[in-house]
Amino acid sequence: MVDATAQPPPYSGGISEAIRYGSLPEFMRELYRRVSSLKGEKPLVVVDSFDAVCQAAGEDIGKATSLIAWLTRKISVKAILVSESDEKTLDYTVDGIVELRSSIVDSRLVREMWLRKLRGVNISSPVYLFTLAGGRLKLMERIELESELEKKAVDQPEVRLEAPEELSPPLRDVMLVEYEPKARLTAAYTLISPMILAAAKSGMGVVLVAPSIPRAREIEKYFSKYCERNMMKLIPLQAVAGEGAYWRLLEDIARNVDELRSETGSVLLIVSYSGLIELLGEEPANKAVSSLVTKAREESDAMIFTSDRPAPAVEGRAGRIVKVYNLHGYTLVAGEKPWSPLHSINIAREEDGVVVKLTPRL
Incomplete structure (x- = not known):
């Protein structure tokens, strides 16, 4: 878990030890080392938020996305990048894009999940409504x-x-x-x-x-x-x-x-x-x-x-x-x-x- 939301950036604790990201090469090297040390396990890499990592490393988000995608595919791990950017590079670099939105219906908040891209999957229902009641994300059931x-x-x-x-x-x-x-x-x-x-x-x-x-x-x-x-x-x-x-x-x-x-x-x-x-x-x-x-x-x-x-x-x-x-x-x-x-x-x-x-x- 790469948590870039805390200030200053954390270096230990949580689900796993945090990764230093003073520069993009340092971040990539440390990510590779941590994943390789797991010896056969298939970890899930979550970067939250990817925008903050890029900002801290002084790198363009498009370039950073391409490098992360290349590395995770090379070492055969899955990665989730949490981003608040509308950078179009993400559209063709990653395998899937899930966008969380909110809208207002008569002054009431509605939370929406848009499936913009899922490589190799036919998206028959591109929009789902969800709730965060109880601190958990739960999709609503769509019924006739x-x-x-x-x-x-x-x-x-x-x-x-x-x-x-x-x-x-x-x-x-x-x-x-x-x-x-x-x-x-x-x-x-x-x-x-x-x-x-x-x-x-x-x-x-x-x-x-x-x-x-x-x-x-x-x-x-x-x-x-x-x-x-x-x-x-x-x-x-x-x-x-x-x-x-x-x-x-x-x-x-x-x-x-x-x-x-x-x-x-x-x-x-x-x-x-x-x-x-x-x-x-x-x-x-x-x-x-x-x-x-x-x-x-x-x-x-x-x-x-x-x-x-x-x-x-x-x-x-x-x-x-x-x-x-x-x-x-x-x-x-x-x-x-x-x-x-x-x-x-x-x-x-x-x-x-x-x-x-x-x-x-x-």
């Missing part, structure tokens, strides 16, 4: 949420959500699940599915205003495995399209909610805000939101709105706002109200059912 939930939930009596309170559905309030268009509605429904099942299991009725008739049929097919038919009502927005859609929709929702409430005592109403906009236009949709929220609060019902666009009419009335993002094929979830860090979605099959887990990514 809907198919994974469908696969693991076969013949399971329960699907439940394991999440911090700020990302859990309110029992008697309004929640907005806002997802990026590229995150797809399926990601939002993977998050909402265990909420629906938990509501049904607790004895609440569920009224779901789906964005389309095909989507309503998909939802009905999925939830029929877990919910009794009389516990869930589905209203496809397409079914009320046309002149007078605003009043027909409100009447349809009110009728279904009242029917379920008379049987169950309380109702969870889930509405696609995006669908409302497309069906009614923005102003009537916002008016419908106001009417639905007012009625739900009067009756102590719970509501979840889904939206693939900013929904100020809902945001001002929601007690909780959850956002769903898609970044490099990963689905991430964060609380906007109240605020929470980014979480990944993992699906695990356990003895008592399937668990949708939200894990913080720090």
Whole structure:
């Protein structure tokens, strides 16, 4: 281990004795001597940071890289050079380049690993997200949420959500699940599915205003495995399209909610805000939101709105706002109200059912 981050440079201790690097020839000679003394063992040489070694030795990083690459290949050892330079010489000198980056998603830090080059390896997924939680680098799992939930939930009596309170559905309030268009509605429904099942299991009725008739049929097919038919009502927005859609929709929702409430005592109403906009236009949709929220609060019902666009009419009335993002094929979830860090979605099959887990990514 060559640690060039300490000042002054260390000469002993740690994993192994440090190598002097007053000049590049001295550094190369000492590296060769140390490796040769290991007698048959195949060490891994780590230089952190390579930029600092070059600076201390007064050498150009491109030249130093070429010499290190030549030496390590000659003595048949593997080497990792940790560099903060964008020196292009590295691109054709080394066998692999892994770049660690960070980006910001709505004021939240995301750590990224880019595989820029792996000689002889087909890089099918060039970008991975990782976390340093607990002081260890851990890659996030990339999964296709809907198919994974469908696969693991076969013949399971329960699907439940394991999440911090700020990302859990309110029992008697309004929640907005806002997802990026590229995150797809399926990601939002993977998050909402265990909420629906938990509501049904607790004895609440569920009224779901789906964005389309095909989507309503998909939802009905999925939830029929877990919910009794009389516990869930589905209203496809397409079914009320046309002149007078605003009043027909409100009447349809009110009728279904009242029917379920008379049987169950309380109702969870889930509405696609995006669908409302497309069906009614923005102003009537916002008016419908106001009417639905007012009625739900009067009756102590719970509501979840889904939206693939900013929904100020809902945001001002929601007690909780959850956002769903898609970044490099990963689905991430964060609380906007109240605020929470980014979480990944993992699906695990356990003895008592399937668990949708939200894990913080720090």
